[in-house]
Amino acid sequence: MPDQVLFAMEVTLNGLMAGVLYSLVALGFVLIFKASGIFNYAQGVMALFAAATLVGIMDGQVPFSHLINAIFGTDLHHFGWHVPALLAIVLTVGVMIVLAWLVQKLVMRHLVNQEPIILFMATIGLAYFLEGLSDLMWGSSIKTLDVGLPQGINDTIDRVTFDAFGYGFFIDNLDIVAAIIAALLVIALMAFNQYTKEGRALRAVADDHQAALSVGISLNFIWVLVWSLAGFVALVAGMMWGAKSGVQFSLSLIALKALPVLMLGGFTSIPGAIVGGLIIGVGEKLFEFLIGPMVGGATENWFAYVLALLFLVFRPQGLFGEKIIERV
Amino acid sequence: MSQPLTQARSDAAPLAGMDDPLLDVSNIEVIYNHVILVLKGVSLKVPKGGITALLGGNGAGKTTTLKAISALLHSERGEVTKGRVSYRGETVHNSDPADLVRKGVIQVMEGRHCFEHLTVEENLLTGFYTRKASKAEMNADLEKVYSYFPRLKERRKSQAGYTSGGEQQMCAIGRAMMAKPETILLDEPSMGLAPQLVEEIFGIVKELNEREGVTFLLAEQNTNVALRFAHYGYILESGRVVMDGPAAELRENPDVKEFYLGMSDEGRKSFRDVRSYRRRKRWLS
Numbered sequence: 001m002p003d004q005v006l007f008a009m010e011v012t013l014n015g016l017m018a019g020v021l022y023s024l025v026a027l028g029f030v031l032i033f034k035a036s037g038i039f040n041y042a043q044g045v046m047a048l049f050a051a052a053t054l055v056g057i058m059d060g061q062v063p064f065s066h067l068i069n070a071i072f073g074t075d076l077h078h079f080g081w082h083v084p085a086l087l088a089i090v091l092t093v094g095v096m097i098v099l100a101w102l103v104q105k106l107v108m109r110h111l112v113n114q115e116p117i118i119l120f121m122a123t124i125g126l127a128y129f130l131e132g133l134s135d136l137m138w139g140s141s142i143k144t145l146d147v148g149l150p151q152g153i154n155d156t157i158d159r160v161t162f163d164a165f166g167y168g169f170f171i172d173n174l175d176i177v178a179a180i181i182a183a184l185l186v187i188a189l190m191a192f193n194q195y196t197k198e199g200r201a202l203r204a205v206a207d208d209h210q211a212a213l214s215v216g217i218s219l220n221f222i223w224v225l226v227w228s229l230a231g232f233v234a235l236v237a238g239m240m241w242g243a244k245s246g247v248q249f250s251l252s253l254i255a256l257k258a259l260p261v262l263m264l265g266g267f268t269s270i271p272g273a274i275v276g277g278l279i280i281g282v283g284e285k286l287f288e289f290l291i292g293p294m295v296g297g298a299t300e301n302w303f304a305y306v307l308a309l310l311f312l313v314f315r316p317q318g319l320f321g322e323k324i325i326e327r328v
Numbered sequence: 329m330s331q332p333l334t335q336a337r338s339d340a341a342p343l344a345g346m347d348d349p350l351l352d353v354s355n356i357e358v359i360y361n362h363v364i365l366v367l368k369g370v371s372l373k374v375p376k377g378g379i380t381a382l383l384g385g386n387g388a389g390k391t392t393t394l395k396a397i398s399a400l401l402h403s404e405r406g407e408v409t410k411g412r413v414s415y416r417g418e419t420v421h422n423s424d425p426a427d428l429v430r431k432g433v434i435q436v437m438e439g440r441h442c443f444e445h446l447t448v449e450e451n452l453l454t455g456f457y458t459r460k461a462s463k464a465e466m467n468a469d470l471e472k473v474y475s476y477f478p479r480l481k482e483r484r485k486s487q488a489g490y491t492s493g494g495e496q497q498m499c500a501i502g503r504a505m506m507a508k509p510e511t512i513l514l515d516e517p518s519m520g521l522a523p524q525l526v527e528e529i530f531g532i533v534k535e536l537n538e539r540e541g542v543t544f545l546l547a548e549q550n551t552n553v554a555l556r557f558a559h560y561g562y563i564l565e566s567g568r569v570v571m572d573g574p575a576a577e578l579r580e581n582p583d584v585k586e587f588y589l590g591m592s593d594e595g596r597k598s599f600r601d602v603r604s605y606r607r608r609k610r611w612l613s
Contacts, residue, residue, distance in 0.1 A: 207446065213400055217457050
């Protein structure tokens with residue numbers, strides 16, 4: 001096979017892997033949007049907050065240490081223990097559930113039946129609040145996250161492809177793990193949605209709040225549930241991105257990458273978020289590889305947004321968005 | 329003007345439960361958004377095992393009354409500011425809708441409100457949400473609903489949003505039945521349906537009432553149909569009960585005939601005449 005084709009194949013594979021990470025972030029948006037019609041601007045910051053909490057718990061950091069030290073004149077920084085990764089993840093999930101409950105109790109519950117734009121504004125406020133809370137709890141320094149996920153280039157793929165084509169593919173181990181975890185997550189979420197009583201209630205709430213209330217489904221419970229799920233997805237996304245490029249403020253900006261994914265896949269479809277992510281991932285890598293040289297490169301920065309714009313014009317509900325059922 | 333009817337009530341046979349009603353709404357006032365006064369002191373009683381009709385034109389306050397009972401007002405920024413709604417002697421107007429469903433009161437909302445993207449069967453199953461019964465019981469209840477609405481069984485796998493208006497109304501009533509309610513608050517079941525379908529739906533309501541012992545409080549604009557199937561009726565006008573009585577008597581009442589059934593001794597009147605008649609009548613009373 002000619003080198004160009006092989007290289008394109010490698011780029012495609014890498015694009016798929018990057019796409020999975022985009023999908024993970026987009027998934028968090030879809031969950032909340034579907035169930036409550038809220039576009040959660042804070043999703044990216046939630047990923048940052050979750051990742052920072054995870055690192056903090058693993059390292060045995062004292063939460064709010066700066067604040068405590070400033071008030072009481074103490075010099076606390078670390079508990080002096082290290083928590084194993086798995087336990088830390090479980091604890092972080094707990095923190096995200098408490099956060100979901102607080103968001104519902106203190107913010108969203110008071111905004112029932114308000115305009116979408118008001119709910120959206122509330123999540124912007126939430127984003128800034130969480131950003132500050134994350135800094136206050138765990139400090140604003142750049143942290144490395146190591147939960148024992150494999151790093152580096154996968155040797156097996158490199159060797160096998162080299163033997164077959166005389167050209168070794170470079171695929172990151174972390175990307176492979178991320179892809180597998182994302183796939184499992186999506187399957188679990190879809191099964192939950194489709195086959196459990198709570199999942200059915202969740203879809204019912206997504207369709208019609210009032211009717212859901214009338215059959216005795218508690219909106220409060222459902223919304224805590226979706227915010228918890230979104231928090232969990234944010235944790236997984238934060239873990240993957242954090243392991244790749246460190247836990248720092250820029251982690252919250254991955255939310256921006258999720259926007260074109262949502263436009264493509266549709267705001268209301270879980271499979272859409274996945275496929276949309278993959279298309280954007282592969283698309284931007286291949287575009288950079290094939291067209292990039294002709295226009296002077298750096299197409300990765302804008303490709304996704306232009307694609308999203310085209311979709312907004314020609315197919316606003318996205319590839320998989322729920323069709324608006326209109327009876328005549 | 330409700331005087332003669334209220335007196336006649338005592339000798340009506342099917343209204344034995346009136347002294348000890350299942351649902352008692354007493355003198356409630358409802359305000360939306362802290363400013364809009366919708367109900368100005370509505371009182372009504374729903375006896376166990378009866379079909380009680382709540383009649384009146386657009387904006388009379390029928391839906392608001394039902395929502396005040398089922399506690400759905402709160403999510404629409406409405407509030408019961410005076411009076412009391414009690415169910416089996418317990419004050420309920422400030423409780424949670426889910427609590428009321430567990431107590432046995434469920435509302436079928438105006439305009440069906442099926443979950444469009446769920447299948448018909450999934451819609452029915454959402455009605456089971458608050459119950460802690462076994463799966464076998466769930467399936468048995470599902471079959472029961474299908475026996476009342478065979479048409480739903482045919483369409484069980486299609487998305488509710490794509491079914492016809494009549495099927496959606498059946499789906500909404502079936503969904504409420506899955507909660508095994510003692511009382512169903514049925515809001516405008518005839519809306520947008522062909523007369524034949526309206527008959528069919530009311531027929532099923534009557535059957536549910538007689539065979540399953542479900543108590544109904546139904547809000548209707550279609551006075552004619554409602555008074556044929558109900559035992560007792562209340563007529564609302566701009567947030568007040570203006571008349572009440574056994575359905576059979578309401579049907580014969582000249583005012584009801586005049587205003588709501590469009591009939592009078594001199595035959596059908598034009599709308600203009602009715603309006604002036606009505607104004608005069610109000611002035612006098």
